[in-house]
Amino acid sequence: MPIDIVVDAMGSDKAPEPEVRGAVLAARQYDVRVHLVGPEDKIRPLLRQALRGQRLPVFIVPASEWITMDDKAAQAVRAKRDSSMRVGLRMVREGLVSGSTHGPGKAAAFFTAGNTGAAMATAKMVLGMLGGVHRPALATIMPTSRGVPSLLLDVGANVDCDPDNLVQFAVMGNIYAKNVLHINTPRVGLLSIGEEDSKGNSLTRDTLPMLRALQGINFIGNVEGRDLFNGHSDVTVCDGFVGNVAIKSIEGCAHLMSQSLRESLKSTVTSQVGALLSRRAFADFKKRLDYSEYGGAPLLGVRGVCIVGHGSSNERAIMNGIRVAAEFAQAEVNSAIESTLQSA
Amino acid sequence: MPIDIVVDAMGSDKAPEPEVRGAVLAARQYDVRVHLVGPEDKIRPLLRQALRGQRLPVFIVPASEWITMDDKAAQAVRAKRDSSMRVGLRMVREGLVSGSTHGPGKAAAFFTAGNTGAAMATAKMVLGMLGGVHRPALATIMPTSRGVPSLLLDVGANVDCDPDNLVQFAVMGNIYAKNVLHINTPRVGLLSIGEEDSKGNSLTRDTLPMLRALQGINFIGNVEGRDLFNGHSDVTVCDGFVGNVAIKSIEGCAHLMSQSLRESLKSTVTSQVGALLSRRAFADFKKRLDYSEYGGAPLLGVRGVCIVGHGSSNERAIMNGIRVAAEFAQAEVNSAIESTLQSA
Known part of the structure; x- marks a missing residue:
C-alpha cells in the first residue's frame, strides 16, 4: 500500500x-x-x-x-x-x-x-x-565521523526549557533513534560543557540526576559540543536556544571552511590543477557531510x-x-x- | 624597554x-x-x-x-x-x-x-x-570570511549569567577589540537565535534593551551563530554555557570536515595526485583558519x-x-x- x-x-x-x-x-x-x-x-x-x-x-x-x-x-x-x-x-x-x-x-x-x-x-x-507531551522538539540529524547519524534535540522549538522538558526530549529522541534510525540501544547524552556531573549550568545540573533515574533509556551523562560529531552519543539533548546556536555556528563554520578551501585552491596554478584532479574526492567529501542525505529535521x-x-x-x-x-x-x-x- | x-x-x-x-x-x-x-x-x-x-x-x-x-x-x-x-x-x-x-x-x-x-x-x-567587574569573561578570537578576527565572549568562565553580566562582557569585549585588535568602532552583537528583537530566550530578551541603552558602544542587536564567521559583528556576547557549547561544536565540525576531506582525497589514485598538487593550497587554507595565529583567549x-x-x-x-x-x-x-x- x-x-x-x-x-x-x-x-x-x-x-x-x-x-x-x-x-x-x-x-x-x-x-x-x-x-x-x-x-x-x-x-x-x-x-x-x-x-x-x-x-x-x-x-x-x-x-x-x-x-x-x-x-x-x-x-x-x-x-x-x-x-x-x-x-x-x-x-x-x-x-x-x-x-x-x-x-x-x-x-x-x-x-x-x-x-x-x-x-x-x-x-x-x-x-x-x-x-x-509538554513541548514539542525539533530534532536534527548530525553526520558523525563514524559514518552513522546522530540526533540533536531541541534545536529551536523551545527556548527557556525546564528539566522536565529535557527529560521528555530524551524520551522522544530515544524512540525516534530506535524506530526510525534503527539504533538498537541509543546512547543518550546531555549537552553540557564538561563530562563530569558537576559541569554545566543550573538547567543541566538539575536535569542530569533525572535522566540518570529515568527507566528505559541508556543515559551516558554529559557530552560536549565536539561529541556531536564523533558519534560518542546517538541522541543529544539540550534546550532549544543552545541547540539552535550550536547548529547555526556549525553551519557558519562549515561554510567558512568550504569557502576558504575553494579560495586557497584557486590561488595557485598548481592547485588549480590539483583541484581539478581532486574533484571526485570533493564530491565524495560533500556527500559525507551533506545534510540533504538525511532528509530534514523531525518535529517530535x-x-x-x-x-x-x-x-x-x-x-x-x-x-x-x-x-x-x-x-x-x-x-x-x-x-x-x-x-x-x-x-x- | x-x-x-x-x-x-x-x-x-x-x-x-x-x-x-x-x-x-x-x-x-x-x-x-x-x-x-x-x-x-x-x-x-x-x-x-x-x-x-x-x-x-x-x-x-x-x-x-x-x-x-x-x-x-x-x-x-x-x-x-x-x-x-x-x-x-x-x-x-x-x-x-x-x-x-x-x-x-x-x-x-x-x-x-x-x-x-x-x-x-x-x-x-x-x-x-x-x-x-562582577564576573570575568573568557574571550576567544574567531576567524571570519572577511579575514579580520572577531571576538566571542564569554566562552566558559561563567554559566548562568544575568543581563548585568552580559552588559559587562560587552563593555570589556568592546575595549579589548578597540585597544588590542585595533578595530575603530567595533560592532557589538548579542548572540541569539534570530535577528529580530523578539527572538531569543529570557536572558537575551532582558539584556537586549540594556545593550541598546548603553552609551559608548556600537550595538547592532541580535546576531546568530553563523554570524560568528561572516564578520557581521566584531564582538559577540553570550553567556559562558552557550559560548562554550558553540566553540566546542565548531571545533568538532572543523575536525570532522578536515578528516573527511583527507579520507576522501586518499580514496582514489587521481585524488592522491590531486592532493599532492593541492598541498600548497591546503597549507594556506589551514593558516587562514588556524586559531594558533591568534594566540589564545584573553581572560577579561x-x-x-x-x-x-x-x-x-x-x-x-x-x-x-x-x-x-x-x-x-x-x-x-x-x-x-x-x-x-x-x-x-
Whole structure:
C-alpha cells in the first residue's frame, strides 16, 4: 500500500522547482503518493515537465498563499489562512482536502523546506500535541565521523526549557533513534560543557540526576559540543536556544571552511590543477557531510508527522525528506511517545 | 624597554617542549623577556637545545607541581599550591619570585596553554577582579570570511549569567577589540537565535534593551551563530554555557570536515595526485583558519593579564600567545575596563 505524503510546494528558497522534481523522484523510487500543496498555476507546468509523460502518483492540492523565509513566523501563521503549510498540515489532521485529484483519507506525513518557525507554529496549532507531551522538539540529524547519524534535540522549538522538558526530549529522541534510525540501544547524552556531573549550568545540573533515574533509556551523562560529531552519543539533548546556536555556528563554520578551501585552491596554478584532479574526492567529501542525505529535521511531540528540511534543499534533499517522512509515519513513533509519556 | 611575560611551561599537551621553543622564538622576534615556570630539570636541557648557544632573555622560574588536562580544576587549584600556574600568576601580582635568574619587578602578563578551568580559577584567586567587574569573561578570537578576527565572549568562565553580566562582557569585549585588535568602532552583537528583537530566550530578551541603552558602544542587536564567521559583528556576547557549547561544536565540525576531506582525497589514485598538487593550497587554507595565529583567549576582568592558549598549541602558537600577552599588557585594557565599569 502506498503511503500519502504531503509536501509544501512553496517552502524552499527556489520553490516550487526542487519540490516538484523531488516529489517526482520520490514517487518513482518509493512506494509513496505525493501531494504537492501550493498554487496550481505555478506547479502544473513544472510537474508536467518533470514527469516527462510518465504516470506517477504525484498530485496537486491548491493553496493560494505561502509563507516566505522573510515572513515573521507568528504573524504569518495568523495572517495567511490559506498558506501551503496550513493546508498541508490540515491534510494530515483531517484528511485530504477537496480539490485534490486524490480521494479522501488522511495523509501520513507533512514535509516542508520552508520557514522553520512558521512550520513549528503551524504544526502545533493544526496538529496539536501528543498526550503527555509538554513541548514539542525539533530534532536534527548530525553526520558523525563514524559514518552513522546522530540526533540533536531541541534545536529551536523551545527556548527557556525546564528539566522536565529535557527529560521528555530524551524520551522522544530515544524512540525516534530506535524506530526510525534503527539504533538498537541509543546512547543518550546531555549537552553540557564538561563530562563530569558537576559541569554545566543550573538547567543541566538539575536535569542530569533525572535522566540518570529515568527507566528505559541508556543515559551516558554529559557530552560536549565536539561529541556531536564523533558519534560518542546517538541522541543529544539540550534546550532549544543552545541547540539552535550550536547548529547555526556549525553551519557558519562549515561554510567558512568550504569557502576558504575553494579560495586557497584557486590561488595557485598548481592547485588549480590539483583541484581539478581532486574533484571526485570533493564530491565524495560533500556527500559525507551533506545534510540533504538525511532528509530534514523531525518535529517530535505533535500529533502527526512533520519534517522540516533546509531552505536550500535541492530535489535530492526533497526526495530524501519525503522518504524520511514516510519512514517516520510507518515506524509508529508517535504511539510509542504517547504511551511512554502518558504513563510517566 | 623589554616587557616581562610569564609562561606556564607545563601547560600544553606536549609540554614543556612547545613552551620552551615558543619562548625562544618570541624572545628572538619581539622585545620581551620570557619567564618559563616549571620544573627546572625538565626545562633546562630543552632550553639549552633551543637556544643553540644564542644569548636570549629566556629565564626559568622553578615550580615543583603542574596541573594536567585531566585534573579537576577546582580540586587541583586547591591541592597543588606550587603549581606552575599559581607561581606564574603570583609573578604578575607580586613581582618575580625568588629563585628566578632575573631581578625583582612585576611581570606584565601570564600565558598558559593548560587546563582552561584551572587557569581561570587560579587567575581569579591570585589576581582578583578589577574594580566594578562582577564576573570575568573568557574571550576567544574567531576567524571570519572577511579575514579580520572577531571576538566571542564569554566562552566558559561563567554559566548562568544575568543581563548585568552580559552588559559587562560587552563593555570589556568592546575595549579589548578597540585597544588590542585595533578595530575603530567595533560592532557589538548579542548572540541569539534570530535577528529580530523578539527572538531569543529570557536572558537575551532582558539584556537586549540594556545593550541598546548603553552609551559608548556600537550595538547592532541580535546576531546568530553563523554570524560568528561572516564578520557581521566584531564582538559577540553570550553567556559562558552557550559560548562554550558553540566553540566546542565548531571545533568538532572543523575536525570532522578536515578528516573527511583527507579520507576522501586518499580514496582514489587521481585524488592522491590531486592532493599532492593541492598541498600548497591546503597549507594556506589551514593558516587562514588556524586559531594558533591568534594566540589564545584573553581572560577579561581580572586584575592582570592572563591569556589561555589551546592545549594542542605548537611552538608557533606559544610564540603568538606571548606576543598577544604583551600587546594586551601594553594596550592598557584593564585601566579602561576599570574606569568604565567603576563609573557605571
